[in-house]
Amino acid sequence: MKKKYVAIYEDIASKIESKEWLANEMLPSENELTSIYETSRETVRKALNLLSQNGYIQKIQGKGSMVLDVQKFSFPVSGIVSFKELAQSLNLKSKTIVTSLAYLNKENPIYNKLEVDGYKIWGTNRVRELSGEKVILDKDYFSEEFVPILTEEICEKSIYEYIERELGLTIGFAHKEIVVENLTEEDKALLDVDGYSMVVVIKSLVYLDDAKLFQYTESRHRPDKFRFIDFARRVK
Amino acid sequence: MKKKYVAIYEDIASKIESKEWLANEMLPSENELTSIYETSRETVRKALNLLSQNGYIQKIQGKGSMVLDVQKFSFPVSGIVSFKELAQSLNLKSKTIVTSLAYLNKENPIYNKLEVDGYKIWGTNRVRELSGEKVILDKDYFSEEFVPILTEEICEKSIYEYIERELGLTIGFAHKEIVVENLTEEDKALLDVDGYSMVVVIKSLVYLDDAKLFQYTESRHRPDKFRFIDFARRVK
DNA sequence: TTACAAAACCTGTATATACAAGTTATACTG
């Protein structure tokens, strides 16, 4: 029973998701929550701030915390989410095909992006099938320093699960860039892109907990199957 | 001199942006910052959490706060930023052309999105020119309830500036969705899209401080001029 | 010198208090 404010956050978030607390209604006040959860007001406030950051509530000074409509953005493609997690949360019938898995040649420009010194880089291509159509090509690159062994089986299941469970590494944050590019020969060969001339590409630099650069990824989507949903707060 | 933690946040953020504090170096410890800014540790921690959320630092328990490389994501298209703010921060030569400004017909499906009751809806189309090319079409819709008057001059300058300065409204948050769509006849008529068949569309529902739905926007970008940059933290 | 235990740092969590600032309901005054 540690991290009380996370427990409170999860409890309230689940109550909102399960419609126990409805959109456009007010949460109990901070003082009430303090006695409900038998804790201090500061601890309640930490939980409420997490809820606010993640789009569950809107705090209004003097009034209270209003529950927001989580339906409208229940497709959490923002943040850092693996394909397996995404497919599971959406109940999609998906399949992953590993089309390549090998160390990169020393001349590969990815070596500049990952800034490894001495270490080799794993490169893997995975095609994602949704309802029978090959619509996503994921190109992942890891330094041997953090991921010494990578098998086809791991790539087929979930690399992130392997990294976090087996290797005990903790993902911290990522810089992401979304652009639209013309089809490469590789895209044409691996994906079902008849009638399309472009793909949406999400390029990510992923860092560990200790701020060490860990992975470079390109996720290439057929335009009709691409959707990115975000919750943003106005700054300043 | 109020909101001390925001002042500390802004001071540290500016020191990082101006390279006074370099990437991969450690910030002074929380205790040191406490005496530097002559405040309490909790206040320093509030500032550090803001810096962490916005991608300036990575906190590592037991070690300290590492400065991150803000160069890599200095293109802040995420969050809620107006075109004018964006063009200014990037020093782009831009021009805005207002192509329409009127109340919508009652049959327009936008009336369902904005959930206004009784009020009319302002609709305006604006074409954005970057270095002489018409590459972005912004379609904005506001309820008369919040924006009673809208002139061509305001639309040409900056609607957000008008809303926040003149009308005294405060933008709170937004739900955003990015998709790729085929060109409409309108796109073809208003934009320079020779050689392209699709546009990237950012659809946003924008809410005020008090969680009231305020605006619906579609920002339609020629694919080669579209770029979305995001900083994301791994949740859970 | 090496190995390991302890101390001295660091950040993270939990609690308490005080007052400022915004909103709403109440009660009083004209």
Next chain:
DNA sequence: CAGTATAACTTGTATATACAGGTTTTGTAA
């Protein structure tokens, strides 16, 4: 009854203390 001032709520900011948990340095013992 209407209008307004006040009281009673709400959340926001600032401060203090205590201890838990992680990392690094120090110092001691073999």
